[in-house]
Amino acid sequence: MGSDQRNAQVVSQALIDSISIFISALHHDVSASLRHANGFASLLLEESKQDPNAAAEWSAKIIESSQRGQDLLGNLTTCMRRALEYNNPEALGDLEEMVKSIGLLSRTEFVSNGPAYTDLQKLKELYVALDRSLQLVSSDPQTCVIETRHLTETGGVEIFGRTKTTQVRATNVDRFFQPLKFDQGDRTQMRPPLAFKVKITAAVLHGDATAAINQDGDLVVSVFIPDMPL
Numbered sequence: 001m002g003s004d005q006r007n008a009q010v011v012s013q014a015l016i017d018s019i020s021i022f023i024s025a026l027h028h029d030v031s032a033s034l035r036h037a038n039g040f041a042s043l044l045l046e047e048s049k050q051d052p053n054a055a056a057e058w059s060a061k062i063i064e065s066s067q068r069g070q071d072l073l074g075n076l077t078t079c080m081r082r083a084l085e086y087n088n089p090e091a092l093g094d095l096e097e098m099v100k101s102i103g104l105l106s107r108t109e110f111v112s113n114g115p116a117y118t119d120l121q122k123l124k125e126l127y128v129a130l131d132r133s134l135q136l137v138s139s140d141p142q143t144c145v146i147e148t149r150h151l152t153e154t155g156g157v158e159i160f161g162r163t164k165t166t167q168v169r170a171t172n173v174d175r176f177f178q179p180l181k182f183d184q185g186d187r188t189q190m191r192p193p194l195a196f197k198v199k200i201t202a203a204v205l206h207g208d209a210t211a212a213i214n215q216d217g218d219l220v221v222s223v224f225i226p227d228m229p230l
Contacts (some may be wrong), residue, residue: 014208018083018177018200025076025179025193033069037062075193076179083200087119089228095150095157098124104131106144106161116150116157117227122201123157129197130161130221136194137176137219138163155227156207165219168211173219176211198223 040061092098096110102124127146134144140163149158168176179193195211198221202209207225214220 014199014203018196018203021178021196021199022076022080025072025196029179030069030073030076033065033072036065037069040065072179072193076196079193079197080200082125083122083197083204087122087205087228089118090120092116092118092120092123095148099127099146099148102127102131104128104146105135105141106131106146106163109145109147111147111149112152116225117155118157118205118225119228122205123225126198126201126205126223126225127159129194129201130159130223132192133195133198133221134161134163134219137165137167139166140164143218157225159223159225161221161223162214162218164217168213168219170213173211173213176219176221177209195221 093115095116096108098120099108099110104127131144131146134146135141138144144163145161147160147162149160150156151158177195177199179196199209202223202225205225206228207223209221209223211219211221
């Protein structure tokens with residue numbers, strides 16, 4: 001099997017995986033909020049017959065639950081719609097200068113630097129989403145590092161995000177890209193689908209993103225973006 005065919009299979013699988021995550025979030029997280037709202041409405045209907053004061057409490061829960069589902073649905077669909085917009089590849093000059101201009105919170109490192117050819121705006125969005133994802137799950141934000149390697153021989157860019165974390169364990173790291181599936185300290189807060197954005201954006205840029213826990217116990221997110229063909 002030629003390298004082009006293998007790369008096509010990787011890209012195809014990455015896109016399928018991303019769409020599966022999207023569907024899973026709709027099925028589990030969005031529908032959960034709808035089920036909760038429905039349950040709260042049923043309780044309101046039942047308890048209001050006995051206690052007129054029950055309306056305020058259950059109405060608040062219904063509003064909160066429905067708003068949660070609406071926010072997640074909006075975040076997911078906006079993310080998916082943006083990623084699937086037509087790619088506009090262009091030649092990038094200095095990668096280090098470009099990345100540093102974004103103002104990431106994580107420390108940035110560059111093993112090598114050089115030109116690349118891809119969608120500049122989507123690449124920037126990917127960096128920002130990776131940066132915020134690391135910050136979100138990090139147990140020590142000072143350890144958040146994003147390393148960029150330019151592949152001079154084969155073309156393309158490798159991006160590695162790394163941080164200490166207690167929220168993503170080795171037993172559930174495969175669920176990292178799913179919007180609400182890794183550990184959450186405060187479940188009342190809506191966790192934006194930032195990691196999912198990394199996954200889907202990498203896929204539509206003909207690459208892929210994976211997550212793993214390394215031997216030091218750090219979360220490592222690996223992203224590969226090939227040079228897009230002319």
